[in-house]
Amino acid sequence: MPRPPLFQRATVTRIVQETADARTYVLAPHEGPFEYRAGQFCTFRVRLNGTELLRSYSMSSAPETDSELMTTVKRIPGGQVSNWLHESLTEGDEVELTRPAGVFCLRETDAPLLGFAGGSGITPILSLAKSALATTGRRVRLLCADRDRDSMIFDKVLTDLAKRFPARFSVLRHLDVEHGWVNTAAVREFVGADGDGDCYVCGPTPFMDIVEAALPGPGRIMIERFGGDAEAPAVEPGGELDGTVTIVLGRKRASVPRHAGETLLESARRAGLLPPFSCEAGNCATCIAQLTEGHATMRVNDALTEEEVAEGYVLTCQGVPDTPSATVVYE
Ligand SMILES: Cc1cc2nc3c(=O)[nH]c(=O)nc-3n(C[C@H](O)[C@H](O)[C@H](O)COP(=O)(O)OP(=O)(O)OC[C@H]3O[C@@H](n4cnc5c(N)ncnc54)[C@H](O)[C@@H]3O)c2cc1C
Structure with a gap:
């Protein structure tokens, strides 16, 4: 089945002020049905x-x-x-957003779900918690850390969930103003006997970093990085290799000689394109783009599913071609 276009429009039908600096935007995508999995995200395009x-x-x-x-959005x-x-988006306005992406999702298991937010x-x-409670019999426990009481997002929703699922759902609140930052001991005490649980951070x-280092295992750890202070790994592109990288962006098509360790995005920029x-x-x-020729290995992939990778989709900021010729097509 052909994939829908990358970007689509949605109308903001309602805005909910969650805390002083967090708002929920309720969206009605114009091209339904809008299929997504719990834990996924969309990318907004703003001018x-x-x-x-x-x-x-x-x-x-x-x-x-x-x-x-x-x-x-905080x-x-x-x-x-x-x-x-x-400041500027109001009810009735339209936004542009991508279809959903991301692999911070539930997997099939009966293991308890431990969320660290x-x-x-x-x-x-x-x-993830709403989905797991509604579709499985799993136990779900959250450790929610906030600066103070006023910054707790979704306090009422979480309290209501705990009332609806008293045997399977609980939230442990950690407020920095009362206890300082979450530390190793707090994380280990929270995990308790559920070391085999799936941990979402x-x-x-x-x-x-504190939570990841403190988790005792052997449960799986899934991490969603919002960015902001991530340091890009310092990988210096090397010299010229045999082969060509071809990039197709809209009606433009450009080819550059392959450079060792250069990502597809870097090749595209070197070719004078702005993907x-x-x-x-x-x-x-x-x-995201699709390889129509050749193969590339991603250094990091926290966004594409195995099926998407099998179909040739690649994160061009991470994909380094490992075949002499590679052609990549942006939507
Ligand atoms: C997969 C994914 C999912 C995300 N989901 C959410 C979400 O559900 N809700 C949400 O509010 N945000 C989320 N984000 C973060 C969001 O995309 C933006 O990075 C964030 O809103 C800041 O963008 P900005 O344009 O306001 O700030 P910018 O103008 O990009 O940055 C301004 C300054 O803030 C710093 N900064 C940027 N991002 C962050 C951050 N996240 N935390 C602290 N400092 C930062 C920058 O280093 C810079 O100094 C997500 C990010 C990713 C990658």
Whole structure:
């Protein structure tokens, strides 16, 4: 089946003020049905002062429990898009967004689900929790860390879920103003006898680092990185290799000699093209394209499913060709 176009329009039908700096945008995509999995995200395309900006936002809704599509955005001080969304987007406006992407999703298992959410990291974790409670018999426990009581996003939704599923769902609140940052002991105490659980971690990088290092195992660890302070791995492209990389972007087609260690996105830029990109860390799928010739290996892939990779889709910010000839087509 052909894939739908990368970007589509959606109308903002409702805006919910969750906390002083977090808002939920309820969206009605124009080209339904809009299929997604709990834990996935969409990338928004915004034009500000003549510049196109791309930012990803996770769904806080779950397809099995919410009839509406919702994304929740926390305002970042000085952040271009999050502030624009908060200040300028109103009910009835239209936005442009990609189809859903991401692999921060549930897998088939009976293992308990342990969610570790820092601040706005609760967004995809709420989606996963709602879906797991509605579609499985799994136990779901969340450790939610927030600066203070006023910054707790979805407090009421989580309290209501705990009332509906008292035997299977609970939330442990951690407030920095009362206990300082989450530490190893707090994480281990929370995990308790559920070391074999599937652990989903999302939040500011220091929070995720502490949780990841503290998790005792042997359960699986899934991490969703919102970016912001990720350091791109320093990989210096090397010299020229035999072969050619061809990039097709809209009506433009350009070829450059293959360089060792150069990503498809870097080749495209060297060819004078300006393809879409955003996080450049393998998280957001904005730079997705399809290989129609040759093969490429991604350094990091936190966004494409195995099926998409098998169909030739590649994150061009991470894909380095490993065949002499490679042709990649952007949508
Ligand atoms: C897969 C994915 C899912 C995401 N889901 C959500 C979501 O559900 N809700 C949500 O609010 N955000 C989410 N984000 C983050 C979002 O895409 C933007 O990065 C964020 O809104 C900041 O964009 P901006 O244009 O406002 O800031 P920018 O103008 O890009 O950045 C301004 C400053 O803030 C710093 N910064 C950028 N991003 C962050 C960040 N996340 N935390 C702290 N500092 C940052 C930058 O280093 C810079 O100094 C997600 C990101 C990814 C990759």
